[in-house]
Amino acid sequence: MLAAIGVDSVEALFEQIPEPLRLGRPLQLPDGMSEAEVYERLAALAARNADAEAEVCFVGAGMYDHYVPAIVDAIVSRSEFLTPYTPYQPEISQGGLQVMFEFQTAMSELTGLPVSNAGLYEGPSSVASAGYLAIGATKRRRFVVSRGLHPHSRETLRTYSVGYGAEVVEVGLEGGLTDAAALAATVDDETAAVFLQSPNFLGGVEDVEALGAAARQHGALLVVACDPMTLGILKPPGEQGADIALGEGQPLGNRLDFGGPSFGFFCATEEQIRRMPGRIAGETEDVDGRRGFVLALQTREQHIRREKATNNICTAQALNALGAMVHLAWLGRQGFRELGELLARRTAYARERLAAVEGVELLHDAPVVREFAVRLDAPVDAVLERCAEAGIAAGYALGADYPEYADGLLVALTERRTRAQIDALAEALGTAVAAERDAFPAADRGDFDPDSGHNAPRRERVA
């Protein structure tokens, strides 16, 4: 090979790198390992994580321990889906393109909006992409955001807003739901978009249609983040006046994976189709009249439009969207609805069960589907530690994100959480709260410190 190139060593090929810039030493990394050694090394790391097989997981907050059917693993691990690049050559990418088209159809059905893209990175950055779209659509630069929107989404929107230049104004919650009067008073003629989430971060199902009136009145876009697993029973955002419905797709066919990779979905009205971020597959024909699929509307995208693109996204989450599509096909029309019903009923049971526990009360009584919030009469972190010792991840402590709910705990259900596990959670919480109350009477607990999100003085934690 060197002779064909006309050099006598591989080093000669690297001579185009100026000598001072050549590393000239090995990287300070370990030597390579055999496959078996790498496996053992990573298995040892994995063993130091308390995963949802090691403890019963009632933690949600945007990602949920659903059962992913075996056929999802089988299909997404096929080389033909796992190893191609983005379908730039449609003639040899019909499988992937058709999956995108089927996925878009499914997400459009779920959200009740006619246009879906083929997926974005994940939930919160999809919210920020909606902000960018809204600026382009309205030429305004002010966002009104419910505090019911996931804290990560709100923070991501703020991060992006510093770049594209927008102001973010928050509206608080009242009784577990967005404060409608405050929202109406905050939206104005400079508002590009109103951001809601339903069910919101505290689990409450919002009346999106009523809240959205303020957006309509002032010509702002209504952006609704939603949990796809609730859309088998909840009215779709598209039927409630949403211009954009989006969200974290993980509950559909994707593992927890400590937070990713998953995908974001993004659906909109026809009016926004040429402003959409990300890939969109479209149906067309080949020269012989055969049905086929291509990447449509590519003139929106960075590789064609460069600085005038509607978004900078390139690599998205095609494989994760495939997992979602297979999961949705497996659930099917009836199964998807039944799953929603199951979640709502088990959650109602869990909520009632926990509310009856001494030292536990509901944080709000708004309607919920799969997640609800309670208040604990004991430091939340300490209670969570005690529950973990009993093999239960009892929920998500709200204090760090919501100083106003320092005693709040968010509890999530999936179809994997059985009645027996819910009963065990109630018992563990009751025991833990009682033990903490005995050990640390209220007077000794110290005031809540909003900076740390914990009560001070915080008990020292042991590794």
Added chain:
Amino acid sequence: MSALTETPMQRERATTIYEKSKPGRRAAALPEAEVPEAPLEELIPAQLLREEPPRLPEIAEPEIVRHYNRLSRRNFDLDSGFYPLGSCTMKHNPRLNERVAALPGHARLHPAQDPLRAQGALELMWLLQGSLAEICGLPHVSLQPSAGSHGELAGLLLTRAYHADRDETRSRVLAPDTSHGTNPASVTMAGYEVIKVATNERGGVEIDDLRAKIEEAPDQVACLMLTNPNTLGLFDENIEEIAALIHAAGGTLYYDGANLNAVMGQSRPGDMGFDIVHVNLHKSFSQPHGGGGPGAGPIAVSDRIEPFLPRPQVVRREPNGRGPVFDLDHERPKSIGRLRGFQGNFGVFVRSYAYILSLGADGLAEASETAVLNANYLKARLAEGRAGKYAPVAFDRHCMHEFVLSGKPMKRELGLATLDLAKRLLDFGFHPPTVYFPLLVDEALMVEPTETETKESLDAFADAVEQILAEAESDPEIAKQAPYTTPVRRLDEVKATRQPRVRQPLDVDAA
């Protein structure tokens, strides 16, 4: 094409899963509720409930499996053949990585788990951060960005925060005309103006033009975004001078790491003077591309940029002389904030860390050497015969991991566009190179073979190009009408954009 010459795949009309749906069929059996089955209206107000379930397919499991298996056969993939797609680094995806990513301790770990109960995951992230820092030659790493374009946006927001911290407001980001499309798109999204810099006759940044663009408004220069080796596959020999010019103007130097596969263990962006680097874990670090994701785009930065990194940051603490504890640090007052939910694409981190462990220091350096050797060999093979005549290399010197051909003579003399050659390659069982990029090369073909290809694969590709060009000398129509053997032939992309049909109509339930 007549029905007689159709392939079996072509005779099978594409049918969506919705068209295979029959009312009442299903796959899933759900657990019993085990709790009181109250009517939904008692739990949720009726006006918030949907009337009809979404029209998802109704189909049994064996038919779902068959449907997606058939679809999979309508894809070409890296495991089936040579995939020299320039700028995409289509290297082999080791299956070990899939196995370790699927371990329940990784796959079923909730992202909001208490850090003390996710020590293995945080340690893995910390180790990956350290590995990438060493490879990039920059001390600090954030794993949070989800892809290269997300890393670019992060880098520009970091630049903005860095200047704001110094009470400076700067508006211009410089980028060569050869840059990836994501660069200018990210610049606009981050609220900056793109200023294009010309390319010199050696394929590098035209220093005089760079100087002129800086001098137009030195106090407005926020950043220069560069790929090195650049999208022509050439190392910019003037990088030290370029870095000095940008730094003298007070700007940051951003490294688009799409081409890092050329220089692992050979040369480090930090040593070249870059302040911010993104790394595409789905390119150089073997995360499968998945037909368009997932990936991850961690960033490595210099000391002066570190205070602004996204939060949370994975840190290692040694409390009171006890063993190390890994934690998520949210207390970062100068941070640009979050770029996404939770901690990033952890499953990708597991795969990439497994890859780094497998190859080790020497293996990574050797991977880059072989990638460069393979690219130069294929370039030499394609300089012979008809390819050299009709599609000469655009900037003829030793390349790094990829090179760019110009099909201009082919178009002039044979009437064959680069697209035609690409489509004819499909019939020969190859994925074509990246076409029509970079933009400054007419009829560009960008070829990146990667280190995981054999000499035999490279030779077979070169032979196929030669054969196609020979065929075109006698009958260019063959290539112009190609492909013939693929599941569909050339598709009407204009129609798909003019009259977009982006979902299946389900006006009537599938009968």
